[in-house]
Amino acid sequence: MSGVVDVGVKQPRKLTLLERLYIPEIVKGMGVTIRHLLRNIVRIRNLPTILYPERRRDYSDRFRGKHILTTRADGTLKCVACYMCAEACPAECITIVAGEHPKIAYEKYPVVFDIDMLRCVFCGFCVDACPKDAIWMTRNYEMAFFNREEAVFGIDKLIAKPGLPVKDGLGYRPYYPGDGTRPPADASSSPVIPGDGERELLREKGLDLHHTAGPGPLNAPSPAEKRSRAS
């Protein structure tokens, strides 16, 4: 704690004769600007003004840019369509339609995963909300569109293609190398369960591992039903 300082007293209201004469003040002012000019010539390659797009700003690895959907080792989306990101999103820009994956270990997957980039406020709440490490952000901030339809990014634009580098590098994500977080186990490495890929067939026979035959409250609607319901 300290006191109160009156800054008005420190600056006398009356200007001195020299200050009123303009010329010395102009010379003094030019001194400041010329000093800046010379310094900028010396550091011409390191100016605070960036000549975009030839040069770009270096953003940190926490930058919240365009999202990516991460994939398992076999190239499928890690997303299990749990809707938590859509629920956490303050801009309500995420649309998910869930489907039942033929591989039983994957359970659910998103048939549709759309992010409306014009609604998105890039707050990173979706990344925080994801319990499956399925959505990350990148340092890509250049997303120009010609119309509103193009601004809705589907899985094809969001998926991080395995093996390909992410444009502009990774940004905000749930954990960083070296912070001690162990990523969740990759479900694609789980052993093949008998019946994998034959869910529809099994259900017709009443043998589905996860669902009993016949309509019931536990039965999830088929992807086609969900799609028609969503539209």
Next chain:
Amino acid sequence: MSSVEIVPLTPVAEKLRERFARSPLASRVAVVDLDLPTLEVSPADWPAVARFLRDDPECSFDLFLDLAGVDNSKRRGRPSRFEAVFHLLSLSREEHLRVKVVLPDGQSPSLPTVSEVWPAANWFEREAFDLFGFDFPGHPNLRRLLCHDAFVGNPLRKDYSPGQRWFFTEEDLRMPDWAAHPEEKAGHFETQTISIGPSHPATHGIIHLIARLDGEKIARAETQIGYMHRCFEKMAETHTWNQAIPFCDRLNYVSAMINGVGYVRTVEKMLGIEIPERGQLVRTILSEFSRIMDHCVNIGTNLVDIGALTNFWYLYQPRENIYGLLEACCGARLTVSYVRVGGLAIDVPEDFVSRCRALLESIPKFLDDVDRLVTRNRIVRNRFAGIGVVTRDQAIAWGFTGPALRASGVAYDVRRSRPYDFYDRFDWDVPIATDGDNYARYLVRMEEMRQSLAIIRQALEIFPASGPVSSEDWHVVLPPKDAVYHDMESLIFHFKLIMEGIRVPVGERYDWIEGANGELGFYAISDGGRGPYRLKHRPPCFPMMAAYEKIIVGGPLSDAIATLGTLNIIAGELER
């Protein structure tokens, strides 16, 4: 109103009751103690109570802070549907007071205006008229303020459906009555009414100033705002407590961090949780950097308006570097969304302290340059000194807070009057000036930046090298990701927090911090649901904008632009 006997009163509320006991209004005012001493009065008694509160030497609630309408129709436990909740401040005792005017059911909501008691109430009452449909008999200019003239309904009433759209065309634009007819004086040039804005480079944001010019002097003026109204308060009601944080960034977007801190502090107080020291210090350091940015932008753009472009570049460089620091911490430059209820989104990067120290080294150089170019410059003096004068009494009556109030000679700073976080541990001065003109406001802001640097320097000295930045109450804060991935209990906490949101106990709270522009308050009401039942933001520049049309009268138009700059109007927080 029977709660007077049940709730034990704090000393302040007890004193207030004693004061009222000696007044003729004794039997008609209920004193309740919530987070603040609270009075409950009926609309008919309100003007008399208001006068008593302002004039009684032991009360002297001379500064009008805020008016929040509340629609109780979806909430239990309140006697009637509508309430007008006033927040007042006594500058001499640095005490806050809440007054609830309970509007009886069965008639259209109406309460007498207090814009004669506190001139600052004028625009706040217009806002309540606009958003809640409250009538204020006796109000001099009761028109819509934030919503446009073609708007139908009162958006903050609970029965208003937020999906509706009202289209506004040029035909719907209503000019004030006085502006419609030019005034002619004998032997004088014809006066002329002109519009400056809504979209004008000097209005910085979208503000419509209608001015009647007599020659070059402004004879009468009125400002129309609302072009950037996004109904932050209605949006907060339809989202969870945490989801309102990104919206807060867009209030005063020049110092977005401070808004978030102000909001989450209010919610944390309601929850009764404390955050670790390290988290508090990060908030303090980044808030002070944001304050420097805010003042840089303010002074820089203000000098551009009066023709001194060079300073703009010098002041924008520190701002650019501070944005770099914010981006390294949270991933965004402007809309940071860094705070969370209970702490921060993510710990600061490893090089945080060294980056802060580098900024502390570089910023003063730019301030010195601007100081050298501007402070004793004769042209700037002529444009600033003696222009836009707001006297001490006017500043208080108009509800000024922050640098503009301090430039008028009142040393009120929330960081000093009610030190939060660590402000009482730091050695710093509250800069004031007595002239209340543009020059005084410029000087106060320049000195405040240096004081902020001093605060940051001391905060870095006690900054713990490691430790948590967030509370470990998993009902409020998301558990660490490692636990979410591998531990079922943490996953359940995570799931509950995302899907249901934070459960804030039923109650209400007004909490205030020092924003870059003045007292930044949030009045939040919780009904125990997913999100705020009502969230009112007290924008510091709102009363200043209301007074602007009175300050500029009598001066030339060019001075009005300089004054608009020094008052620091941020449209995002002005119109919410």
